[in-house]
Amino acid sequence: xxxxxxxxxxxxxxxxxxxxxxxxxxxxxxxxxxxxxxxxxxxxxxxxxxxxxxxxxxxxxxxxxxxxxxxxxxxxxxxxxxxxxxxxxxxxxxxxxxxxxxxxxxxxxxxxxxxxxxxxxxxxxxxxxxxxxxxxxxxxxxxxxxxxxxxxxxxxxxxxxxxxxxxxxxxxxxxxxxxxxxxxxxxxxxxxxxxxxxxxxxxxxxxxxxxxxxxxxxxxxxxxxxxxxxxxxxxxxxxxxxxxxxxxxxxxxxxxxxxxxxxxxxxxxxxxxxxxxxxxxxxxxxxxxxxxxxxxxxxxxxxxxxxxxxxxxxxxxxxxxxxxxxxxxxxxxxxxxxxxxxxxx
Amino acid sequence: xxxxxxxxxxxxxxxxxxxxxxxxxxxxxxxxxxxxxxxxxxxxxxxxxxxxxxxxxxxxxxxxxxxxxxxxxxxxxxxxxxxxxxxxxxxxxxxxxxxxxxxxxxxxxxxxxxxxxxxxxxxxxxxxxxxxxxxxxxxxxxxxxxxxxxxxxxxxxxxxxxxxxxxxxxxxxxxxxxxxxxxxxxxxxxxxxxxxxxxxxxxxxxxxxxxxxxxxxxxxxxxxxxxxxxxxxxxxxxxxxxxxxxxxxxxxxxxxxxxxxxxxxxxxxxxxxxxxxxxxxxxxxxxxxxxxxxxxxxxxxxxxxxxxxxxxxxxxxxxxxxxxxxxxxxxxxxxxxxxxxxxxxxxxxxxxxxxxxxxxxxxxxxxxxxxxxxxxxxxx
Numbered sequence: 194x195x196x197x198x199x200x201x202x203x204x205x206x207x208x209x210x211x212x213x214x215x216x217x218x219x220x221x222x223x224x225x226x227x228x229x230x231x232x233x234x235x236x237x238x239x240x241x242x243x244x245x246x247x248x249x250x251x252x253x254x255x256x257x258x259x260x261x262x263x264x265x266x267x268x269x270x271x272x273x274x275x276x277x278x279x280x281x282x283x284x285x286x287x288x289x290x291x292x293x294x295x296x297x298x299x300x301x302x303x304x305x306x307x308x309x310x311x312x313x314x315x316x317x318x319x320x321x322x323x324x325x326x327x328x329x330x331x332x333x334x335x336x337x338x339x340x341x342x343x344x345x346x347x348x349x350x351x352x353x354x355x356x357x358x359x360x361x362x363x364x365x366x367x368x369x370x371x372x373x374x375x376x377x378x379x380x381x382x383x384x385x386x387x388x389x390x391x392x393x394x395x396x397x398x399x400x401x402x403x404x405x406x407x408x409x410x411x412x413x414x415x416x417x418x419x420x421x422x423x424x425x426x427x428x429x430x431x432x433x434x435x436x437x438x439x440x441x442x443x444x445x446x447x448x449x450x451x452x453x454x455x456x457x458x459x460x461x462x463x464x465x466x467x468x469x470x471x472x473x474x475x476x477x478x479x480x481x482x483x484x485x486x487x488x489x490x491x492x493x494x495x496x497x498x499x500x501x502x503x504x505x506x507x508x509x510x511x512x513x514x515x516x517x518x519x520x521x522x523x524x525x526x527x528x529x530x531x532x533x534x535x536x537x538x
Numbered sequence: 539x540x541x542x543x544x545x546x547x548x549x550x551x552x553x554x555x556x557x558x559x560x561x562x563x564x565x566x567x568x569x570x571x572x573x574x575x576x577x578x579x580x581x582x583x584x585x586x587x588x589x590x591x592x593x594x595x596x597x598x599x600x601x602x603x604x605x606x607x608x609x610x611x612x613x614x615x616x617x618x619x620x621x622x623x624x625x626x627x628x629x630x631x632x633x634x635x636x637x638x639x640x641x642x643x644x645x646x647x648x649x650x651x652x653x654x655x656x657x658x659x660x661x662x663x664x665x666x667x668x669x670x671x672x673x674x675x676x677x678x679x680x681x682x683x684x685x686x687x688x689x690x691x692x693x694x695x696x697x698x699x700x701x702x703x704x705x706x707x708x709x710x711x712x713x714x715x716x717x718x719x720x721x722x723x724x725x726x727x728x729x730x731x732x733x734x735x736x737x738x739x740x741x742x743x744x745x746x747x748x749x750x751x752x753x754x755x756x757x758x759x760x761x762x763x764x765x766x767x768x769x770x771x772x773x774x775x776x777x778x779x780x781x782x783x784x785x786x787x788x789x790x791x792x793x794x795x796x797x798x799x800x801x802x803x804x805x806x807x808x809x810x811x812x813x814x815x816x817x818x819x820x821x822x823x824x825x826x827x828x829x830x831x832x833x834x835x836x837x838x839x840x841x842x843x844x845x846x847x848x849x850x851x852x853x854x855x856x857x858x859x860x861x862x863x864x865x866x867x868x869x870x871x872x873x874x875x876x877x878x879x880x881x882x883x884x885x886x887x888x889x890x891x892x893x894x895x896x897x898x899x900x901x902x903x904x905x906x907x908x909x910x911x912x913x914x915x916x917x918x
Contacts, residue, residue, distance in 0.1 A: 197773055200765045201666035206659070210606055217659060261595030263656040489682030492826075494863045496650035496662040497682055512584055521656065522663060 213306045219243040223305040224280060229367050233286040233333065234298050235271065240309055246277045247312025249344035250337045250414075250441070253283065256308025259296045263308065265520065266293045269337035269416075269441070270312060273344035281312075284367065286333035316414065316441040318344070323352050324412040327405060329396070329425060331359035331417030335367050337441050338414060346375055354381035355405045359417070362390035396424045409434060416441040456533040460484060461503055463538055469530030474510060475500075476525040479538060486525060486538055493527035500525050505534030565835070567884060575884050576827025582876050583862050586869050595655050597868045601642055601848070602660070609635035612792070613774060619784025629788040633795035634849075639668045640800055641851025642867060648677055650864045669796075670763040671733035675755060679736040685863050689808055689815040689836035696808065697815060699724070699731060700740050703907045705815045710910040717908040728797035733759050799849075802897055803840070807856040810838045811899040812889045833860035834881070839874070839890035846893070847871060857889070 195204035209216035221244070225237035247253065252269045272282035287298040318326075318341055328338045335358055345352050356376075360366040366385055376383035384404055386393040394400055401408055409432060415425045422440055429438040455471035458478050467482040469475060476498055479486050489497030493511050499522040506517035507528040515531045517523065525536070567575070608631045615628030644667030646652070652660050666673045679695065687693035691707040698704040702721060703714045724731045737755055741747040770789040775782035808815075814835040821832065840846065840854040847854050847870075855870035858877055865873065881888040 197765070197769060200769050201668060201762070207606060207610060210603065210610070258592075258595065258655075258657075260591040261593075261655055489678065490686045492686065492829075494685055495677065495681035496648075496653065496864070497677060499650075499653075499663050512587070522653065522661070 214239075214241040219309045219311065221307055221309050223301055223303055223307065225303060226301055229284060230286075230365055232298065232365065233284060233367055234301065235282050235284045236297065236301055237272070237280050237282045238307065238309075239280045244277055244309070245311050246279075247275045247281060248317050249273045249340035250317040251312040251314040252316075252337065252441075253281070253312050254310035255283065255293070255297075256310070257293045257296060259292050264293045265308075265310070265518070269314075269316075269340060271336040271339045271343075273340050273347055275312070284333070284336045284339070286367075314441070316416070316439055317341075319412075323350060325353040325407070325410055326355070327408055327411035327413045328354065328356040328358075329413065329415045329417070329421070330356070331396075331421045332361075332365070333367070334415075334417035334421070334441070337416055339368050339372075341414070342372065342375055342381075346379065352379070352381070354379070355384070355408075355411065356381065357384045357386065357401075357404055359386045359388055359393075359395065359421070362387055396421055396428075398428055401428070409437075411437070413438045414441075415439070454532065455530045456505065458482075458530050459504075459533070459535040460538045461535055469534065471508065471529055471531065472510065473529050474526050475507065475523075475528055475530060475534075475536065478530070479525065479536075484538060488526055491526045493524050496524065498524055498526045501537040503535040503537050506531045507534060565831075565886065571884060572831060573827045575880065575886075576825075576830050578880050579830045579861055579877070580826070582873060582880070583865065586862075586865060586873055590654055590866065590869075594866050594868060595652075598643075598647075598652050598655075598660060598866070601638065605635050605638040605643060608632070608638070612788075613785075616774075616785045616788040617778050617781065619778075619788050620781050625784050625788055629791045629795075632788060632792035633799075636668060636792050636796040637799050637849060640796055641803070641853065642848055643851075644668065644673075645851050645853075646867045648673055649681055651866045653864075666762075668766070669729040669732065670759065670766045671729065671735075672758045672762045675736035675758065676732070681863070685860065687821075688833055688860060689813070690818055690821055691815050692818055695735070695738070699735060700738075702904065704809050704903065706907070706911050707815060707817065708907075710907075714908050717904055721904050725798055725801040726794065728801040729793065733763065802893075803850045803853050805900050806838060806840055806893065806896040807853060808837055809900045809903055810889065810891070810896040811903070812887065813838050830861055831886075833857070834877075834886060836860070837889070838896060839888075840893050840896055841890045842893065 198204070199207055203217050205215060205217040214220060214222055219240065221238040221240040223236050224239050227235040227237070229235055247270050249270065252267045254265050254267050256263050256265050258264075268283035268285060270281050271284040272280075275281035285294050285297045285301075287294045314337075316337055328341070330338050338356065342354070342356070345354070354376075356372065358366070358372075363369070366387065369385065372383050375381065382405070388395060405411070413425070413429065415422065415438065422442070425438065426435075426440065429435050453471040455469045455473070458467050458469035458475060460466070460479065460482065463484055465482050465484065467478050469478045476486060476488055476491065486500065487497055489495040491498075502517050502519065502521045502523050504519060506515055507523050508515045508531040509524075509528050511527050517531075517534075612628045612631030612633075612635055615624045615631065619625035619628055644665060647660055647665040648662050648667065650662040653662050658664060662677070667676075684694055684696045689697060691697050691705050698708060701724065702717050703710060737752050737759075738747055742749060742752045770793065771786060774789060775786040778785040814832075816832060816836065821828070824832070834857055837856040837860045839857050840850065842850075842854055852867035852870045853859060855867075855874050858865075858870040858873045859867070861877065862870075862873065878888050880886075
């Protein structure tokens with residue numbers, strides 16, 4: 194009924210006037226902002242009725258409008274298991290030059306409305322009997338593990354936990370006091386390695402053996418920057434214990450593309466691949482590959498040719514700008530491949 | 539004479555029509571000068587597009603919010619429409635809401651002007667506007683056909699919409715004698731004219747367009763129209779129970795007001811005196827710079843203040859809109875300052891007059907062209 198009254202718009206578009214959370218789609222409102230360090234802030238978010246809940250270790254995508262443009266970023270739930278009617282928390286560390294993380298650190302307030310995507314990920318504790326656990330985290334990689342620690346504390350489940358956390362110094366050692374408290378209450382081992390201020394070493398086989406002698410018997414969860422992920426992956430693989438290692442991979446930063454360089458163009462739905470020159474519109478690349486994408490003016494003004502970019506970046510030939518995030522719609526009649534791309538065509 | 543303004547006296551085979559240049563538009567530019575002009579227009583565009591940010595996003599969100607409040611308020615008041623002040627206020631609010639949605643919001647969002655925000659709810663790929671015309675068909679006939687072939691007689695179907703003679707270059711037909719009446723009907727039922735525009739009846743008649751394709755489009759129009767008519771003329775009146783009549787009349791009046799206003803603004807876009815139209819040969823091998831020039835010469839602005847700007851969907855800046863169709867409309871006024879300066883620099887006309895003058899010249903044209911052209915007469 195509401196649809197017939199509101200047509201051609203969704204009824205939620207009008208409800209949004211009363212309460213932003215009633216607007217279309219999954220969204221949430223920041224209820225509390227807690228500063229964890231000079232560069233990190235925790236946001237407690239109340240999602241609207243579309244929220245399906247999330248488990249500790251999973252992440253949500255946050256849609257944040259920065260300077261008028263919506264950007265999506267993934268953040269782990271740091272509060273533990275989150276039911277459908279509950280709030281959840283993400284902890285955002287401001288990355289140098291990072292648009293969204295910086296904006297959230299500086300501007301997020303109670304009342305700020307954010308777009309959301311459902312919690313996903315399998316970086317979770319097993320629901321059945323818990324094995325012995327080993328958490329290795331660095332920097333903001335601690336967030337999913339913090340969620341798991343809090344979840345374990347909340348349920349009171351008996352667990353044998355060893356947590357190695359790397360951070361540059363005490364100021365950036367997130368949740369230090371809380372972890373110390375949890376470790377004491379639950380008899381967990383909580384090791385903080387301060388690489389800059391105390392000169393502690395980064396991850397190595399020797400260090401692991403010294404900190405946790407029975408590491409090979411534990412289910413390992415690792416989350417941190419690329420360097421840590423590679424070293425741990427190598428180490429577990431050399432020991433032939435890769436199945437015991439679980440890693441949380443956040444979206445890698447795209448390598449900057451040299452001017453004019455094209456790449457491989459993959460047409461996702463049509464299952465075709467073609468070579469895309471750095472100055473050739475993707476529409477032509479598609480047509481030469483035998484596809485017939487919808488198009489109009491072929492000069493970038495009518496929006497008939499919009500296609501969703503799945504991966505990679507494109508170059509707008511009318512302006513020279515290289516841009517693109519997964520999910521963006523691009524005008525293929527004036528955009529060329531800037532590196533390898535995957536199009537939803 | 540630049541390539542863009544070559545004349546050709548054989549418009550239709552066996553039916554030569556002479557279309558003399560008025561001489562009031564001095565476009566004696568060399569090709570190099572046209573390229574320079576194009577480069578300056580391009581640079582202006584890049585500069586403005588690179589500066590889009592939070593203020594712009596806030597603008598469109600605010601306009602949408604105001605429009606929705608006006609709509610809800612208007613419809614609410616109409617439920618009390620048995621009282622004349624409530625009916626008048628309600629109808630006025632709903633009319634303004636429909637005008638805003640049609641022009642500043644719908645038309646501009648569908649042009650992709652706000653796609654840069656990456657908000658799926660305010661995006662050219664998903665916006666469905668509050669008229670009987672399906673967005674998809676509009677985007678084809680308008681964004682693509684009209685904006686690419688602007689004012690090229692025989693290619694831009696907005697020149698006359700297939701039923702009116704709005705250019706000396708269109709051959710006269712006895713049916714055009716009735717055009718003052720046809721024009722009035724089009725104005726009254728404008729949203730229906732817009733809805734049927736992309737069907738391209740004449741191409742179906744000539745066999746160029748398949749009946750199957752037209753039928754599929756007609757079905758899509760039927761679906762959209764059904765929902766719109768259902769909402770305005772059935773559901774809302776029903777909800778009012780015994781007080782259905784003021785609601786029905788209010789909704790009809792609001793639609794009519796929107797039709798008349800949008801018709802007037804749109805007809806002032808490319809028909810007033812001084813606006814050029816072109817022949818297909820004029821645009822052979824047209825490059826971007828010449829395309830910019832044709833957009834400028836083929837459009838006209840309406841001078842006025844901020845209220846006119848927002849109520850006309852910033853089509854008061856029709857020239858800027860045609861130069862930069864995907865530039866957010868709130869920036870047209872800013873662009874206009876520089877466009878005007880660039881025109882002065884190159885000795886190009888900048889056609890901007892008040893609404894009554896532009897519309898007056900359009901009405902005179904409707905009357906004048908309903909009669910066969912007198913030979914060798916310059917366009918008044």
